[in-house]
Amino acid sequence: MARHLITSAIPYINGIKHLGNLVGSQLPADLFARYQRGRGHEVMFLCATDEHGTPAELAAAKAGKPVAEYCAEMHGVQSAIADGFGLSFDHFGRSSSPQNQKLTQHFAGKLFEAGLIEEVVEKQVYSKADGRFLPDRYIEGTCPNCGYEKARGDQCENCTKQLDPTDLIDPRSAISGSTDLEVRETRHLYLRQSQMRDRLEAWIDSKSDWPILTTSIAKKWLNDGDGLQDRGITRDLDWGIPVKRGEEDWPGMEGKVFYVWFDAPIEYIACAAEWAEAHGKPAAAWERWWRTDKGADDVRYTQFMGKDNVPFHTLSFPATILGSGEPWKLVDYIKSFNYLNYDGGQFSTSQGRGVFMDQALDILPADYWRWWLLSHAPESSDAEFTWENFQQSVNKDLADVLGNFVSRVTKFCRSRFSEEVPAGGQTGPREAALIEELTTRIRAYETHMEAMEVRKSAAALRAIWVAGNEYLQEAAPWAIFKTDPDTAAAQIRFSLNLIRLYAVLSAPFIPDAADRLLTALNCDDRDWPEDVPSALSALAPGHGFTVPDVLFAKITDEQREDWQIRFAGVRG
RNA sequence: GGGCCUGUAGCUCAAUUGGUUAGAGCAGAGCGCUCAUAACGCUUUGGUUGGGGGUUCGAGUCCCUCCGGGCCUACCA
Secondary structure, three states, X not given: OOEEEEEEOOOEOOOOOEHHXXXXXXXXXHHHXXXXXXXXXXXXXXXXXXXXXXXXXXXXXXXXXOHHHHHHHHHHHHHHHHHHOOOOOOEEEXXXXXHHHHHHHHHHHHHHHOOOEEEEEEEEEXXXXXXXXXXXXXXXXXXXXXXXXXXXXXXXXXXXXXXXXXXXXXXXXXXXXXXXXXXXXXXXXXXXXXXXXXXXXXXHHOOOOOXXXXXXXXXXXXXXXXXXXXXXXXEOOOOOOEOEEOOEEOOOOOOOEEOHHHHHHHHHHHHHHHHHHHOOOOHHHHHHHHEHHHOHHHEEEEEEEEHHHHHHHHHHHHHHHHHHOOOEOOOOEEEEEOOEEEOOEEOEOOOOEOOEHHHHHHHOOHHHHHHHHHHOOOOOXXXXXXXXXXXXXXXXXXXXXXXXXXXXXXXXXXXXXXXXXXXXXXXXXXXXXXXXXXXXXXXXXXXXXXXXXXXXXXXXXXXXXXXXXXXXXXXXXXXXXXXOHHHHHHHHHHHHHHHHHHHXXXXXXXXXXXXXXXXXXXXXXXXXXXXXXXXXXXXXXXXXXXXXXXXXXXXXXHHHHHHHHHOOOOOO
């Protein structure tokens, strides 16, 4: 039995994520976790909310709540939605947890001891009206290059020129609009990533099987300009993990916190510690997943994320881990995704354009979304959601191919025999041929799932469903029944077993439907079909079942048109 | 500006990494079936692989160039 540690990029706290965010990390991670569990392996699947940073503070202020309270609430909201989508996290943690605070400070201390922390005094823009330092992008002004009046301090959106905040003409706070700004000196800690450049490069080079998207982004950062740059890991904020080296105060760093991108990946580890505490387990229970000196040697660690997260997972976080000099588990495989666009443009959180996770669940069950998103996962390039494509794919694949197969088999059995698996008759060469085909297809499905080829896995699964319809058409039990009811009984017995097989195989993609099928079949045998013939004799003659309700109702044209209008514009 | 990814049938995607005649699903057309959610099955139309040039016995795949789409460029996370 293998051991799989699986993490999804942790979603930021300041609102409900859209479908693009979902398909880029949490959903494929869940697919992989469910599959590996289905194969009987030991899985630790972790995710959390990423709660620190300026946007969280601002969102809380906008909501008129203390930031800690706001984050606690939003964590609850995101957690409930994750449940709604069937995301099977072993623990859904919080980067603001005491465990993460302790670990983050611990790592900082180790990095300091290793000589990998440098103190730098730098100049930053301070807004007196806001009472805070402003990150570059929170400063607005007129672009010195093109005259655009809403240029940001990091870049002008109009002419794309990169800017320094002090370049802006008539700079003002993007938060309050105040022009009462000044440049102040402030002291920060930098992680000396440049010292570890060669080590990181050798490590990346050893990962020849990673997606090109992952390695090319990593290499770009390693080789761009003067090579990998040191990175500031502290910020002048109130909300965050106080800067300490281990348990000790850090002279000169009073009132400062760690940068979110320093503490967020550490939450992957801390999340396991949260899991242990939540289940009353000792530290050893989570350390066996994360410490190679405490049992994690045989763990295979896979991360899932959108491409915007790749630099932090290929470079910053490994630099933290390697730099600590301690035997923490490094990631073995990074699966990264491109973006999902919405009907000709980007999903937009600010403009409310596209479908957000809560809205998606309001209009359709999770399985519809899971199936479409995963079967169209943006693996090789950006992908696009359109309502026409969604309607067509879901109706065809889920309602017609799979749902109708279940319907025709169970209803035929009920009307010609009873709601019991019929006895009598024998299967023959036709069934043997199907078993052979299914065996080949199931092994292909497994290969794609192991490789995290999400779209190919979906296509392979669909082909397995199709094989059932082809078989039925050829066997034609409705015709055979008239002259040879025993043979028809054997064919239907075989077909009912196919339904169970489909439920087990499909569970990683459409877990709710799989549950409903197994419930209807009155069966809790979820064993993976290592051996297809025996898997297809699990339901014995006389076994009672009920004809399930329509598994997937079709999306009507009216619904589709309604949703197209509803989600085109501003949310609310 | 620089770097990277991408362009294959009306649509969504494959193509064992340079190897026979570029394949699937959907959509379209025809036929069959009547168990089933107007579902299912079979057959079939559809391509100068974005354009042009080159290397090679052989190019969707490698090189050059042009065109289109996208991402990143280190203080959003």
